[in-house]
Amino acid sequence: MKIKITLGLLALITALVLAACSGDKEPTPNDGANTGEESHEDMDMNKEGSDSMEGMDGHMSHDEVVSLNDSTGENELKIPPVLEDENAKEEEIAYTVRAQKGETEIFDGTKTKTLGYNGAFLGPVLHLSKGDTVKIKLINELDEDTTFHWHGLEVPGDADGGPHASLKPGEENMVEFKVTQEASTLWFHPHPEGSTSEQVYNGLAGLIYIEDDNSKSLGLPNEYGQNDIPLIFQDKTFDDKYQLNYDAAMNEDGTIGETLLINGTLNPMLSVKKEKVRLRLLNGSNARNFTFKLNTGDSFEQIATDGGFLNEPVTLKEITLTPSERAEIIIDFSKLDTDDDLALINDEDGSILLPFQVSEQGGEDSNIPEKMNDFTITEEEMNLPVTKNVEFFGMMDKVTINGKKFDKDRIDFTQEQGVTEVWEFYNKPDDMGGMIHPVHIHGTQFKILSRNGEEPSENEQGWKDSFSLEPDETVKVAVQFKNKGVYMLHCHILEHEDNGMMSQVKVE
Known part of the structure; x- marks a missing residue:
């Protein structure tokens, strides 16, 4: 029998949990950068507070959540527009991206207040090609601070759009970078400290397509909006x-x-x-x-x-x-x-x-080729020692990484540009089992080496920037940054991110 948790019950659970947890202490910040020398066992000994998460009777594992309403199929799917390149130069792309308020007729005859990029709701698709030099003019037309984060793009830290790159209402900025990665489907969204969840929820999100010579030669379906x-x-x-x-x-x-x-x-x-x-x-x-x-x-x-x-x-x-x-x-x-x-x-x-x-x-006679890429995990990468241990723990507003909440004035990890390291992630369960944390690292595409010591599934043997971390699961990844700067590492449950489940990596 399927159990449905109503929205009213969710609100009641949240209120009870917050009341029960109001006396818990937040872990004391540590100004030192973690170089990976501290093991998960060391973290267990040093962590302040109770790992049992006492009083967390409202723990939401998301195993049983309110079900989605079935689509009736009465509305033809909207296809996002493709943003026009403003520059006629062959290898230099120029875009303007505006974060703005609007109204959208999601329900017939009713206007819903929404946020969007270059429109009232969601955003256009940005088309890029490997080798392009890209200039994007960013404009904040909202009534609040925002940022423009390029999720999955390998760009310098000052172009990544994390919480340090906040634009106030009415402000503009220009970012410039070169596309160095292979064909992929990425996306962009805001990343202001403490309010990412609400801005994404209200409509700030759009897609990025990267093409390269390989993707154009494979014969895959590529008629945008058709196949x-x-x-x-x-x-x-x-x-x-x-x-x-x-x-x-x-x-x-x-x-x-x-x-x-x-x-x-x-x-x-x-x-x-x-x-x-x-x-x-x-x-x-x-x-x-x-x-x-x-x-x-x-x-x-x-x-x-x-x-x-x-x-x-x-x-x-x-x-x-x-x-x-x-x-x-x-x-x-x-x-x-x-x-x-x-x-x-x-x-x-x-x-x-x-x-x-x-x-x-x-329709079109397209192809699914037997060979599409030459992604490899080298023996050297498999034999590298673990240099960073990263422990995700908690729920609600008590979430931490390595026992700490986010502090934008503190660097948690350091890494050398162009050097591959192996990071080990662990999702420490509480007495109620814990919940899945989707892990995202800014500014890099990494390789999943293992899950609980086993080879990842076939469909995870490719470039990743986000992955699921199950309770009591250990995942090893090989991470290299092509660029310098400060990047975020966080849970992509957006409310967890806003509640401080985020760390900073400085690449030098």
Whole structure:
């Protein structure tokens, strides 16, 4: 039997937990940078406060959360526009990106107050190519501070858009960088200290496509909006006036809603031809996990992870993405039985996410090549010693990394530019089991070496910038930064990030 936790119960649980925990002490900050010498066992001995999280009767594991409403499929999926390059120079791209307020007709006949980039809600797709020099003019037209973070881009720290790069209302800035990484699907969103969750929830998010010579030669579906489809999955709660009342919906352990929007579309449906269709999946939610699956049980091919193509396609029947993770999959609709209703569902709760309307018309003769990339994990990388131990612990407003909350004046880790290190992540459970923390490192694409000492699954053997960290799980990753600067390391449950589950890495 499926258990549904109502929004009212979530609010009551939150209030009880906050009251019970008001007397707990926050760990004392430490001004020294962690070089990895302290083991997880040392952290256990040195951590202040109770690991049992006494009084946390409202612990939200997110194993049983409010279910999503099924999409009725009555609205054709909106496809984000592609931002126009303002510069005619062949290898120099110029964009202007504005964070702005607006109103959006999500529900028929009603205007919902929203935030967006270059529009009222969400943002356009930025198209980049490897080798491009990119200049982006940033303008804050909001009534509050914001930043522009390029999630997954390997850029210098001063262009990354973390909390140090805050723009006040009316301010402008220019960032410039060179695209040095391979073809991938990335995204951008705000990252102001303490208010990232609300700004993303209200609509600030957009996609970045990077292309390279390899991606153009593979013959994959690449007709934007036709057989190459961007999909931004987000869950929301609307009040009785159809507004996004974040203060009312907010949960300290991650805000989860019952209403699904894909690309900002309520009750979406996607019309496709009988051809191979490439879906670029982004879990853009504040906290909800999605396990994507076809309702028929048919398989699909995953071709890419967060940061690039897999070496070869991986056949799957489902794929789980935690917040901020991306994956590219291909569904061959020419080989599916289209007499019955077809839909993408969320196997976490069985909800219908995206019904498909399959026409009898044939489409483009695209390809899924057997070889797509030359991603490798070297023997040298596998034999490197662990140089950084990173422990995620807690829930609600008691979340920490290595026993500390975020302090923008404190550097927690240091690393040398261009040097590969192995970092070991551990999700320390509390007495109630703990919860999944999606881990994100700014400014780099890394390699997952192992999960609990075992080789990662086939579809994680590619470039990543985010990964799920289960309770009591240990994950080793090989990390290298191409650029210098200060970067964030944090949980991508956005409320956890805002509550201080974030550290700083200085690359010199």
